[in-house]
Amino acid sequence: MDARFKSRDIERRSLDVDGLKRSFLEWLVYSVGKDARAATRRDWFHTVALAVRDRVVDRWMDTTRSYYQEDAKRVYYLSLEFLIGRLLTNSLSNLGIVDECRQALDRLGLSMEDVVDAEPDAALGNGGLGRLAACFLDSMASQGLPGYGYGIRYEFGLFEQRFENGWQVEYPEQWLQFGNPWEFARPEVLYPVQFYGRVEEFRDSVGERAYRWVDADRVLAMAYDTPVVGFGGETINTLRLWSARATRDFNFGHFNDGAYMKAVEQKILSENLSRVLYPNDATETGKELRLKQEYFFTSASLQDILRRYLQHHTTFDNLPNKAAIQLNDTHPAIGIAELMRLLVDQHALRWDNAWEITRATFAYTNHTLLPEALEAWPVRMIERVLPRHMQIIYEINAKFLNRTKARADGDNAKLSRLSLIDERGERRVRMGNLAFLGSHKVNGVSALHTELMKQTVFADFHQEFPDRINNKTNGITPRRWLKQANPALSELITTRIGEGWISDLSQIAALREKADDVVFREEFRRAKRKNKKRLAAYITRQTGEEVLVDSIFDVQVKRMHEYKRQLLNVLHTIALYNEMRDNPTVSWVPVTKVFAGKAAPSYHMAKLIIKLINDVAKVVNHDPSVHDNLKVVLLPNYNVTAAEIIIPAADLSEQISTAGMEASGTGNMKLALNGALTIGTLDGANVEIREHVGPDNIFIFGMTADEVNDLRASGGFNPREVIASNPSLKRALDMISTGAFSPDDRNRYHPIVQALTDGGDHFLVTADFADYCRAQDAAMQLYRDSEEWTRKAILNTANMGWFSSDRTVNEYAGEIWDVHPVHPNHDGEGFR
Numbered sequence: 001m002d003a004r005f006k007s008r009d010i011e012r013r014s015l016d017v018d019g020l021k022r023s024f025l026e027w028l029v030y031s032v033g034k035d036a037r038a039a040t041r042r043d044w045f046h047t048v049a050l051a052v053r054d055r056v057v058d059r060w061m062d063t064t065r066s067y068y069q070e071d072a073k074r075v076y077y078l079s080l081e082f083l084i085g086r087l088l089t090n091s092l093s094n095l096g097i098v099d100e101c102r103q104a105l106d107r108l109g110l111s112m113e114d115v116v117d118a119e120p121d122a123a124l125g126n127g128g129l130g131r132l133a134a135c136f137l138d139s140m141a142s143q144g145l146p147g148y149g150y151g152i153r154y155e156f157g158l159f160e161q162r163f164e165n166g167w168q169v170e171y172p173e174q175w176l177q178f179g180n181p182w183e184f185a186r187p188e189v190l191y192p193v194q195f196y197g198r199v200e201e202f203r204d205s206v207g208e209r210a211y212r213w214v215d216a217d218r219v220l221a222m223a224y225d226t227p228v229v230g231f232g233g234e235t236i237n238t239l240r241l242w243s244a245r246a247t248r249d250f251n252f253g254h255f256n257d258g259a260y261m262k263a264v265e266q267k268i269l270s271e272n273l274s275r276v277l278y279p280n281d282a283t284e285t286g287k288e289l290r291l292k293q294e295y296f297f298t299s300a301s302l303q304d305i306l307r308r309y310l311q312h313h314t315t316f317d318n319l320p321n322k323a324a325i326q327l328n329d330t331h332p333a334i335g336i337a338e339l340m341r342l343l344v345d346q347h348a349l350r351w352d353n354a355w356e357i358t359r360a361t362f363a364y365t366n367h368t369l370l371p372e373a374l375e376a377w378p379v380r381m382i383e384r385v386l387p388r389h390m391q392i393i394y395e396i397n398a399k400f401l402n403r404t405k406a407r408a409d410g411d412n413a414k415l416s417r418l419s420l421i422d423e424r425g426e427r428r429v430r431m432g433n434l435a436f437l438g439s440h441k442v443n444g445v446s447a448l449h450t451e452l453m454k455q456t457v458f459a460d461f462h463q464e465f466p467d468r469i470n471n472k473t474n475g476i477t478p479r480r481w482l483k484q485a486n487p488a489l490s491e492l493i494t495t496r497i498g499e500g501w502i503s504d505l506s507q508i509a510a511l512r513e514k515a516d517d518v519v520f521r522e523e524f525r526r527a528k529r530k531n532k533k534r535l536a537a538y539i540t541r542q543t544g545e546e547v548l549v550d551s552i553f554d555v556q557v558k559r560m561h562e563y564k565r566q567l568l569n570v571l572h573t574i575a576l577y578n579e580m581r582d583n584p585t586v587s588w589v590p591v592t593k594v595f596a597g598k599a600a601p602s603y604h605m606a607k608l609i610i611k612l613i614n615d616v617a618k619v620v621n622h623d624p625s626v627h628d629n630l631k632v633v634l635l636p637n638y639n640v641t642a643a644e645i646i647i648p649a650a651d652l653s654e655q656i657s658t659a660g661m662e663a664s665g666t667g668n669m670k671l672a673l674n675g676a677l678t679i680g681t682l683d684g685a686n687v688e689i690r691e692h693v694g695p696d697n698i699f700i701f702g703m704t705a706d707e708v709n710d711l712r713a714s715g716g717f718n719p720r721e722v723i724a725s726n727p728s729l730k731r732a733l734d735m736i737s738t739g740a741f742s743p744d745d746r747n748r749y750h751p752i753v754q755a756l757t758d759g760g761d762h763f764l765v766t767a768d769f770a771d772y773c774r775a776q777d778a779a780m781q782l783y784r785d786s787e788e789w790t791r792k793a794i795l796n797t798a799n800m801g802w803f804s805s806d807r808t809v810n811e812y813a814g815e816i817w818d819v820h821p822v823h824p825n826h827d828g829e830g831f832r
């Protein structure tokens, strides 16, 4: 081999400071095309990312080759969302070269922070569901599990949120504008995906009735691969995202008609498919383009999965032993009909055989019980967009209902609830029912949520298939959410218990005994204070507001949604404001209320709540009579990067949804792991967090899911009575309704007041208000005793080990997927 090539080859893998520095300089010149004098921060980010990418490519290929050679069973995580965030620190950290990189940059006169900050935040998701998918990718790679992510390479991620005059305004998020150094375009990995057209019946070679889908429009799905670096760099998995490309086959008929421009325009329009992420979180829009996105990425992924499988196999009998497909919510559930179509129409399998294979391959995760989030596509839309799939869905349904009828003895109401078709009003396909029926396992994301699935949406299915529903409580990756986001605390932890916790978070339990160690408590506080200073500076940069580092940082960060009850927090804020004004001589514990979160652009109530928070902030923050004891800030554009700054700095974690409505939550886990105390309802995973951290180390309040259920079943309650009996609630609401926070438009908050009063207060904000205030008071009292507070904070961190997504993913692997770790063979190549 050419000696020069060989030396470059080694250089590409070297992980020491000199080697990194040399390859940065080389990459800057030869790939970014700049010299050091002219390079911008963004140029340096691209340079460093490309140099880091070099260092994973060999191991990535080794990993893929090992899976292939072992013909390992793979798991395919199909998700319309992957909320990844930035990748530079993540890759460096998982490769174990953060310090080396920092030093190499230092020698070039550059600051690591500046380079890191030049990376756009990849926001290909809305919230919890998308971030969970990203945590799972990290955990699968870190566990050595053969896991692939499949999704869409949206050109525009989740919108950028700005506040204009206190109102949310959405701007397009152009994360790909300057290129994406992490991805590899695969123009040769291209699959056709069809839409519209019609179905033709014919007789196959043995005279059986068969179907083909003809006269359809075609789009191509092109792959982009991003390496997913596992902790330690042993396993590098793949996230494959599809981008829509127009087909090259022009319709010559159109040319002759003189409609050439129209034909070309049509082609270009087909690329809109992967243009933009729908910005709704847990609400469905029912738009045709969304259905097409779902089918587009699912079909391409299934074609890719079958192609990979067929490299080793000649029949499909082994598909369930070689591929597990996890449906992240119902968004990819059309895949069940698509796999049936591929097996029956294209590969000529018998229906029953194909169905058995399909069911054994798929599993489905439900993430919400909210009725408005359960996908139900109009039959007429599916008939038009995916005519063959509609036939297949009818067939699945007919066979299922026929089999069930015998057992249901005349219970027609039950049969109609089990049907894949909702016949009430416009006929619709219930995607949840399809996903349930086409999967061998169906799971919820916390113990409570899974129980409620059995009792509510899937009660009938659960009766029919009692072994199918199982629970997999969510988790979070400790690499991003502790090690990277909170270097101060993670370094402290490592000095005391070693670094085993990074890949085995259960080891963090060793910190329990340190809760009684005064010196450790002091250091723990110091780490928190450092993070609070960092957040305080960020708050000032973002909002111009100055906050007291020694106040309680009381944090509610998540999507804006009525069920998450930001309003409850706002009402408490106003009540506290009034108390402080009424009692200026009391020595108050200073409080900083930190909010952040986006509202779906069409969710007017959520946007009004944003405006209210900003209006309350304006009044409170400029009222000298509270002596800076209370500040309210709403940080703009909450995303993964902002979360990494906010979460490590929190003292109090607001997890205050109406019980029974938050499927799990994952922010609750991130905050508790970083030593925040939770104030929360017994909802979602809060229930399990309480079990792990202990009831003394969490502030629980409010109605339980059962109580909520009983109250609603008995016809609800009268919020007016509750309000009348609680003077501080009444006063806070009166201020909102009379325009104390909106002197420019006194009626602005009428819809909010209406919803909480005559509207019946569906989310039970007023019903839980008094108990919430009691819990808030308890938190404030405890905060005065900083030793006791710190002790509880340490016990939170120490007891959160079980909430690692490594644990979650291992449960999926063992109980649903039956996949096992593979140890890639790296042939002793120069790495470490």
Ligand code: AZC
Residues within 6 Å of the ligand: 127, 128, 129, 130, 132, 281, 282, 283, 329, 367, 368, 373, 445, 474, 662, 663, 664, 665, 666, 684
């Ligand atoms: C969310 C749930 O609301 C949240 O409670 C859960 O932690 C998260 O999924 C991950 O499981 N759901 C969504 O983001 N979206 C939908 C459609 O449910």
